[in-house]
Amino acid sequence: MPRTTRRDQPPPRTADSEADVLRGFLDYLRSSVAAKVAGAPEPEVRGAQVPSGTNLLGLLHHLDHVERATFLGERITNWQATFQAPPQDTVEDVVARYEETVRRANAVLDRCTDLAAPVPTAPAGRRAPSARWALVHLIEETGRHAGHADILRERIDGATGR
Template identity: 70%
Template sequence: MPATARRRDTPPPRTGSGEAETLRGFLDYLRDSMAANVDGAPEPQVRTAGVPSGTNLLGLLNHLTFVERSTFLGEEVTDWQATFRAAPKDSAAEVIARYRQTVERANRVLDGCTDLGAPVPRPRSERPAPSVRWALTHMIEETGRHAGHADILRELIDGATGR
C-alpha cells in the first residue's frame, strides 16, 4: 500500500444566489476536482486499470472531455466506450490540457446563455439540444460520479486523498 499523501481538501464553492451561478459554481468545482485527481499521478499507474472493469484515471478524464464536447459543443460521439481510454501516446499532461481547453470552450458557450430553459446553442443542429439547465445538471452528475471514482483510484495508486 502506498504511503498516504494528502492534497489540500477544498470545500464546496460559495456561489451567487442565482440558479445559474450555483450550477456553474458546482460544475467548475467538480471539474477542478477531477483534473486534480489526475494531475501528478505517476505513469503508468495513471492509465492502469484500478478495477476489473478497466477503469483508470486517465480514461475517466478523457471520457469527461468527450461528454463536455457532446453536451455543450454538440460534437457527435459514436463510441462512448472508446472514450474511456486515452491514446497510449497521450501523456497525462496532454489529457489534462485537452480537458481544460474543452471546459474553457464549454464555458464560453455557457457565458452567452441567459435563459436556463433555452436549448444549449449548437454550431450544427442535426439533433435537438437539451436545455441549458438539463445540460448543467447532467454535467454535475456525470462529473461528480466520475470524480468519486477518481478519488478512489488515486488513493489506490499513491495514497493521495483530498479534492
C-alpha cells in the same frame, strides 16, 4: 506506498442565481477531477485499478468527450472508446485538453442567458438540451466520475483529498 494527503476544499460559495449556483458547482467538480488526475504517475494512471477496467486517465478523457458532446455539439459514435486515452497522450496532454474543453464549454455557457433555452450548439440532426438540463447532467456525470477518480488515485499512490 506513501500516502499524500491534501486538504479538502469546501463546496463553492456562489451568487444566488440558479445559473451561478449550477455553474459554480460544475466548475468545482471539474477542477477537482482535473486535480485528481494531474501528477498521477505513468503507467499506473492508465492501468485498470478495479475489475471493470476503469483507469484514472481514461475517466478524464471520457469527461472531456462528455463536455464536447453536451456543450460543443460534437457527435460521439463510440462512448466506450472514450474511457481509454490515446497511448501517445501524456497525463499533461489529457489534463490540458480537458481544461481547454472546459474553457470552450464555459464560453458557450456564457451565451446561455435563459436556462430553459437550448444550448446553442448541437450535433447536426439532434435537438439540443436546455442549458439547465445540460448543467445538471454535467454536474451528475462529473461528480460521479470525480468519486471514482478519488478511489482510483488513492489505489495508485495513496493520494487523497481534493
